[in-house]
Amino acid sequence: MKIDKIIFATGNEGKMKEVRMILADLQIPVLSMKEAGISADIVENGTTFEENAVIKAQTIAKYAGKEENVVVLADDSGLEIDYLNKEPGIYSARYMGEDTSYRIKNANLIERLAGIPDEKRTARFVCAIAAAMPDGTSAVTRGTIEGIIGYEERGENGFGYDPIFYLPEYQCYSAELAPEEKNKISHRGKALELMKEQLRNMIN
Numbered sequence: 001m002k003i004d005k006i007i008f009a010t011g012n013e014g015k016m017k018e019v020r021m022i023l024a025d026l027q028i029p030v031l032s033m034k035e036a037g038i039s040a041d042i043v044e045n046g047t048t049f050e051e052n053a054v055i056k057a058q059t060i061a062k063y064a065g066k067e068e069n070v071v072v073l074a075d076d077s078g079l080e081i082d083y084l085n086k087e088p089g090i091y092s093a094r095y096m097g098e099d100t101s102y103r104i105k106n107a108n109l110i111e112r113l114a115g116i117p118d119e120k121r122t123a124r125f126v127c128a129i130a131a132a133m134p135d136g137t138s139a140v141t142r143g144t145i146e147g148i149i150g151y152e153e154r155g156e157n158g159f160g161y162d163p164i165f166y167l168p169e170y171q172c173y174s175a176e177l178a179p180e181e182k183n184k185i186s187h188r189g190k191a192l193e194l195m196k197e198q199l200r201n202m203i204n
Helices: 013-026 049-063 089-094 102-112 179-185 187-203
Strands: 005-008 030-032 070-081 122-132 138-149 165-167
Touching: 005 013, 013 030, 013 179, 013 187, 049 070, 049 122, 049 138, 070 089, 070 187, 122 187, 138 187, 179 187
Parallel strands: 005 030, 005 070
Antiparallel strands: 070 122, 122 138, 138 165
């Protein structure tokens, strides 16, 4: 099957940068919704990361029209904090309101974990990537990365909750990793690599 372009269902520039780096070796143009001229309100009413990713991909695929050989990718990702019953979870982007800055969200989570020791601050980033294929079928992959919630924001390289996500294995925060390094180990990097393999198999 021929794939002429990939539309990634996001307006987040930080996310687009990561996605383009990871998918670069497919040598297929990767467009954001804005670059594809698509504006849509997506109702994320799924109960899992996977369900929401599929909803996004299929919704944007409808807006992509009848263009042949276009694959729409979408991700739903978030932070699960075990001590907080896996909050914010699938509501990570909407936690405390969609327009609330991550500096405020991060400060709130650190405050909610005040006095909680390291061993109870376990958390993970989860990412589900869904693909809406030209033939109407869908595929989904999942990636995770384990860590703990830190006591302060650190690092300038990430976005979202990266500055409070500490990786004991690497002895640094997610936002302190170089982009290339982060893409190799991140939840989104892992899920995208799995999806890339599926797309590569379809192309060959």
